[in-house]
Amino acid sequence: xxxxxxxxxxxxxxxxxxxxxxxxxxxxxxxxxxxWYSFDSTRVGKLTALSLSMRMITDFLFWxxxxxxxxxxxxxxxxxxLPRGIVASTSDLELKPLWERDPxxxxxxxxxxxxxxxxxxxxxxxNVDILVKKFLSVNCSILxxxxxxxxxxxxxxxxxxxxxxxxxHNQTKWWFAKRFLHPDVVASYDYIFLWDEDLGVxxxxxxxFLQIMISEGLEISQPALDPxxxxxxxxxxxxxxxxxxxxxxxxxxxxxNCSEESTGxxxxxxxxxxxxxxxxxxxxxxxxxxxxxxxHGWGLDMKLGYCAQGDRTEKVGVIDSxxxxxxxxxxxxxxxxxxxxxxxxxxxxxxxxQSTAELKEFRKRWDQAVRxxxxxxxxxxx
Numbered sequence: 001x002x003x004x005x006x007x008x009x010x011x012x013x014x015x016x017x018x019x020x021x022x023x024x025x026x027x028x029x030x031x032x033x034x035x036w037y038s039f040d041s042t043r044v045g046k047l048t049a050l051s052l053s054m055r056m057i058t059d060f061l062f063w064x065x066x067x068x069x070x071x072x073x074x075x076x077x078x079x080x081x082l083p084r085g086i087v088a089s090t091s092d093l094e095l096k097p098l099w100e101r102d103p104x105x106x107x108x109x110x111x112x113x114x115x116x117x118x119x120x121x122x123x124x125x126x127n128v129d130i131l132v133k134k135f136l137s138v139n140c141s142i143l144x145x146x147x148x149x150x151x152x153x154x155x156x157x158x159x160x161x162x163x164x165x166x167x168x169h170n171q172t173k174w175w176f177a178k179r180f181l182h183p184d185v186v187a188s189y190d191y192i193f194l195w196d197e198d199l200g201v202x203x204x205x206x207x208x209f210l211q212i213m214i215s216e217g218l219e220i221s222q223p224a225l226d227p228x229x230x231x232x233x234x235x236x237x238x239x240x241x242x243x244x245x246x247x248x249x250x251x252x253x254x255x256x257n258c259s260e261e262s263t264g265x266x267x268x269x270x271x272x273x274x275x276x277x278x279x280x281x282x283x284x285x286x287x288x289x290x291x292x293x294x295x296h297g298w299g300l301d302m303k304l305g306y307c308a309q310g311d312r313t314e315k316v317g318v319i320d321s322x323x324x325x326x327x328x329x330x331x332x333x334x335x336x337x338x339x340x341x342x343x344x345x346x347x348x349x350x351x352x353x354q355s356t357a358e359l360k361e362f363r364k365r366w367d368q369a370v371r372x373x374x375x376x377x378x379x380x381x382x
């Protein structure tokens with residue numbers, strides 16, 4: 001098929017050259033004749049007609065050549081000139097042996113339904129050990145982001161060689177996520193747990209959690225917080241003992257009034273940034289929402305509902321029957337004070353100031369994007 005097409009294109013190209021040369025010679029001859037019959041309207045008409053004919057033939061042959069040469073030269077996919085069957089557009093975080101005794105090169109039959117990604121420091125090693133073991137019991141992949149430079153100190157844990165370890169000094173969870181959790185890399189996982197390291201999981205089971213998330217149709221979720229033992233920042237995250245799942249909170253007074261009429265965060269359609277869980281589709285959206293240079297992630301939680309693949313009041317929820325303890329331990333940046341002009345400020349103060357500045361910038365970018373995208377309509381009318 002390809003050989004016959006190439007022969008046909010070659011024949012058409014040769015015909016084009018022959019016609020072009022002969023027409024050009026004929027045209028030049030008529031121009032010479034026209035000098036002697038400059039007032040002969042018949043000859044002028046013939047000359048004009050011939051010019052138009054030559055132009056039409058030339059245009060046709062150029063179009064024909066371009067059309068059929070494109071068929072041959074056009075890339076077979078969006079990845080250059082690769083044959084479509086060889087294109088591997090996604091990846092995963094499954095570890096592979098350097099060699100096998102009887103290599104078959106068949107695709108792995110192991111199914112990792114979820115990925116747990118956690119920023120870790122050595123001070124929280126004991127707690128992370130408990131956390132990881134919970135997830136390994138249900139066949140989850142483990143990805144640890146080491147922000148304190150200590151990787152080898154984790155080698156004594158029996159599961160350490162089964163985890164992926166990434167090191168970058170003093171970087172945040174969102175910095176790591178933006179650079180190492182691209183949707184194509186984690187496309188094989190149904191769910192992404194992007195958690196902090198200071199979470200107690202004594203009353204949490206990832207398998208049961210995911211079963212509830214699926215049955216409730218949630219795209220974005222988090223386990224509820226034990227209100228007696230946790231550092232709680234928002235009431236919607238507090239566990240309701242009589243419920244399996246809740247999607248909104250009712251509150252009055254202060255700066256926030258939440259009622260049945262509330263349609264957005266922090267009253268409904270909202271989870272906190274310390275323990276979010278995303279479906280594959282939701283994460284693909286959230287990854288694009290994360291700003292590459294705004295590493296603290298402040299402001300993201302208020303916009304996560306836009307990635308919920310539908311009504312955020314239904315697709316976003318807090319699961320009460322599987323709950324955790326938020327210990328509220330500040331680790332990143334928790335080092336001795338540093339000296340600045342006229343006063344001492346610890347690193348946590350600097351980090352909070354940076355986070356506040358990033359929140360302002362994130363809101364500015366969101367508002368600008370809304371103004372400039374004339375075809376965008378807010379699905380929630382906010």
